[in-house]
Amino acid sequence: MPLNSTIDRVTDRIRERSAPTRERYLAQISEAVAKGPARAHLSCGNQAHAYAAMTDDKAALAAARLPNIGIVTAYNDMLSAHQPYEDYPKLIREAARRAGATAQVAGGVPAMCDGVTQGQPGMELSLFSRDVIALAAAVALTHNAFDSAIFLGVCDKIVPGLVMAAATFGHIPSIFVPAGPMTSGIPNDQKSKVRNAFAEGKASREELMAAEMASYHGIGTCTFYGTANTNQMLMEFMGLHLPGASFVNPENPLRAALTSAAVERAATMTALGNDFRPVGDILDERAYVNGLVGLMATGGSTNLVLHMPAMARASGIVLDLSDFDEISQVVPLMAKVYPNGLADVNHFHAAGGLGYMIGQLLDAGLMHADAKSVLGDSISQYRQEPKLMDGRLAWHDGPTETLNDKILRPATDPFQPTGGLRQLSGNLGRGVIKISAVAPERHVIEAPCRIFHDQNDVKAAFKAGEFTSDTVVVVRFQGPSANGMPELHSLTPMLSICQERGLKMALVTDGRMSGASGKVPAAIHVAPEAAKGGPLARLRDGDIVRLDAVAGTLSVLATDFDRREPVTADLSGNSHGLGRELFEAFRRNVGTSETGAAVVL
Numbered sequence: 001m002p003l004n005s006t007i008d009r010v011t012d013r014i015r016e017r018s019a020p021t022r023e024r025y026l027a028q029i030s031e032a033v034a035k036g037p038a039r040a041h042l043s044c045g046n047q048a049h050a051y052a053a054m055t056d057d058k059a060a061l062a063a064a065r066l067p068n069i070g071i072v073t074a075y076n077d078m079l080s081a082h083q084p085y086e087d088y089p090k091l092i093r094e095a096a097r098r099a100g101a102t103a104q105v106a107g108g109v110p111a112m113c114d115g116v117t118q119g120q121p122g123m124e125l126s127l128f129s130r131d132v133i134a135l136a137a138a139v140a141l142t143h144n145a146f147d148s149a150i151f152l153g154v155c156d157k158i159v160p161g162l163v164m165a166a167a168t169f170g171h172i173p174s175i176f177v178p179a180g181p182m183t184s185g186i187p188n189d190q191k192s193k194v195r196n197a198f199a200e201g202k203a204s205r206e207e208l209m210a211a212e213m214a215s216y217h218g219i220g221t222c223t224f225y226g227t228a229n230t231n232q233m234l235m236e237f238m239g240l241h242l243p244g245a246s247f248v249n250p251e252n253p254l255r256a257a258l259t260s261a262a263v264e265r266a267a268t269m270t271a272l273g274n275d276f277r278p279v280g281d282i283l284d285e286r287a288y289v290n291g292l293v294g295l296m297a298t299g300g301s302t303n304l305v306l307h308m309p310a311m312a313r314a315s316g317i318v319l320d321l322s323d324f325d326e327i328s329q330v331v332p333l334m335a336k337v338y339p340n341g342l343a344d345v346n347h348f349h350a351a352g353g354l355g356y357m358i359g360q361l362l363d364a365g366l367m368h369a370d371a372k373s374v375l376g377d378s379i380s381q382y383r384q385e386p387k388l389m390d391g392r393l394a395w396h397d398g399p400t401e402t403l404n405d406k407i408l409r410p411a412t413d414p415f416q417p418t419g420g421l422r423q424l425s426g427n428l429g430r431g432v433i434k435i436s437a438v439a440p441e442r443h444v445i446e447a448p449c450r451i452f453h454d455q456n457d458v459k460a461a462f463k464a465g466e467f468t469s470d471t472v473v474v475v476r477f478q479g480p481s482a483n484g485m486p487e488l489h490s491l492t493p494m495l496s497i498c499q500e501r502g503l504k505m506a507l508v509t510d511g512r513m514s515g516a517s518g519k520v521p522a523a524i525h526v527a528p529e530a531a532k533g534g535p536l537a538r539l540r541d542g543d544i545v546r547l548d549a550v551a552g553t554l555s556v557l558a559t560d561f562d563r564r565e566p567v568t569a570d571l572s573g574n575s576h577g578l579g580r581e582l583f584e585a586f587r588r589n590v591g592t593s594e595t596g597a598a599v600v601l
Contacts, residue, residue, distance in 0.1 A: 001364060003368065014285045014288070014289065014317065025316025037272060038146065046145075047064075054102070056097075057104075066102055067102070068103070069149065070104060071092055072149060072165070074108070074109050074110075074133070075111075079112075081181075082152075082154060083219045084255075088259065091259055101263075103263065104146075106141060107136065109133045109153070109162070112129050115216065119490030121578050123484075124486050125484055125580065126156070127157065127486075127597060130160050131598060131600045133157060133164075137151070137165030138169070147173075148174065148267070148270045149166065149175075150176075150177055151174060153176070154178055154179055155221065158231075167315040170279055170280020170283065172278065172279060173270055173276065173279060174240070174266075174279040174374075175242075176235045177262045179221075179250050179255075180246075181220045181222075181345050182218045182221065183218060184223055188344060191212065192339075192493075194211035195211070196493045199494055199497060200497055220250045223346060225299065225345060227301040227514075229246075230301040230303075233298055237382075238288070239290075242262055244354070244385040244395070246349075246354060247345050249346070254393070257393040280315065282374065283317070284317070286372075289323075289327070290379060295324075296327055296333070296419025298333075301514075302421065305421065306525065307596065310595075311596075312596075313598065321430060321432065325423035327419065328419035332416065332418065332419070333418065334360065334414050334415065335409075339437045350403065351404040352398070355384060356399045358379070358383055360410050362379070362380060363411070366411065381395075383397065420434055421433070422435055424552055427562070428545070429527050430527050434522070435549050444549065445505070446545070448471065448472070449539060450471050452476075453475075455475055455488050462498075471505055472508055473507050474536065474539055475488060475509040475511060476537065477510070477569045479530065479532070480591070480593060482510070482569075483574035484580075485597055487514050488512065489514030492518060495507060496520055499519065499520060507524070509522070529592070535561075539556060540558075540564075544557040
């Protein structure tokens with residue numbers, strides 16, 4: 001099947017837009033590659049320090065004949081998704097020895113849990129943690145003692161931060177190794193009902209705690225399709241995982257076999273072998289377009305609208321919101337995973353998963369088949385699925401038919417003909433909306449607005465019974481330079497309850513919503529942000545705001561709007577407590593949400 005004309009056109013536009021930065025990036029990689037394997041340039045003293053603790057591998061490292069793999073890990077046991085990584089360094093070192101290589105933990109990176117900080121002041125550091133992760137991973141790789149790298153990370157900001165670092169060290173072959181989702185707990189919709197009941201005072205805190213603990217009950221990623229699992233999809237679509245690796249549960253023997261196979265691959269694609277594959281060559285415009293296609297086909301997280309431009313910039317690629325929007329118009333929504341449906345990622349994987357979806361999209365001409373990966377020069381290998389048979393790992397042809405069409409459908413018979421994200425623009429600025437879970441009758445909302453500068457004030461208004469008519473809730477001064485652009489996911493139960501009471505509700509903000517954005521229409525990431533004098537700062541209570549996801553517009557219907565002076569807000573409360581003092585330089589220098597809200601790029 002020839003490549004879809006829109007996919008082809010958008011790819012060409014990205015390539016042309018990125019030509020100057022990509023050229024400089026590739027020249028930088030070439031310069032690093034030309035110097036030869038990094039350890040050859042380390043002095044004896046440098047190397048002695050690097051190998052001093054490597055008791056079993058010291059002789060092999062000193063001989064410098066075998067590839068040395070650097071491990072960058074986001075292990076901690078605050079995140080269920082990252083707890084399995086505790087034992088990975090030992091497993092990786094053993095697999096490296098079997099593959100004729102050595103491996104060392106180069107360094108660790110922080111990994112905070114948005115589930116713990118949701119609705120708390122710590123959430124104001126969440127997005128900034130991505131850039132800290134990129135910096136920390138760069139420190140690890142700066143030891144310059146590695147022939148390839150393995151990145152261990154799963155969740156929200158962790159994978160994008162690690163990709164930013166991997167791309168910056170683009171001359172090093174790199175592979176990403178997931179840990180997998182936790183097994184299924186209580187259904188996500190059941191958990192949501194208890195949350196809503198608690199918000200209305202109809203469920204006790206004990207009942208809420210029991211529901212939450214039954215949902216988030218073990219090791220692995222949360223099973224809904226939020227940012228963490230969207231990240232895993234992205235790594236597979238972009239060719240940085242092994243095929244079929246994303247959604248294998250942590251304690252499944254196949255998980256360990258896939259990790260060992262990833263180590264073997266990391267050992268064979270170095271400059272010391274015959275298949276040198278620097279990650280910067282993989283991360284070109286085709287890889288990012290394939291990632292965008294996967295985002296739309298799965299109804300993935302809105303957080304990736306921030307992360308992908310930042311990741312791409314680290315690779316010399318420039319993405320724009322228009323690229324997301326145009327690709328969304330031609331890519332069908334093929335999956336229904338909570339909050340877009342009742343299934344979780346385990347059900348999605350069982351129904352055929354990413355291998356089935358990639359095969360369908362390739363056959364429909366919606367992906368670049370010639371995109372490179374850690375395996376080769378075609379993404380077509382990602383149609384396959386791994387199986388462990390008689391203790392041996394092998395890849396076989398993946399399913400060609402969905403095993404559950406209520407969860408996963410073919411590209412020719414999708415849930416929706418277009419993807420899950422839309423760009424919005426108008427006199428209120430430019431933003432994005434996730435519509436995959438929003439009922440069609442709610443794609444257009446026009447109502448008076450109610451303005452807030454703090455999400456806690458929205459909660460207080462709800463508890464006071466103040467939302468009694470159709471309302472566009474505007475939460476402004478939530479952008480990256482104001483307070484780090486926190487997620488406002490804890491508003492979801494209240495706004496959902498208002499909808500269930502028959503009201504037309506929408507959220508408009510220069511902040512973020514959760515990667516699991518659901519049934520309430522939410523115009524998010526609106527730029528320019530209010531703290532920079534953006535249009536949201538000129539809104540007044542009672543202004544009629546129109547959010548039109550069909551036309552892709554976000555507007556206020558006020559004749560004097562352009563003549564108004566923007567209001568300001570006291571942001572001093574965002575600058576202290578829980579470590580926020582340390583991030584003043586980030587708030588002062590962060591980029592706009594349209595370009596990825598990055599500090600380091």
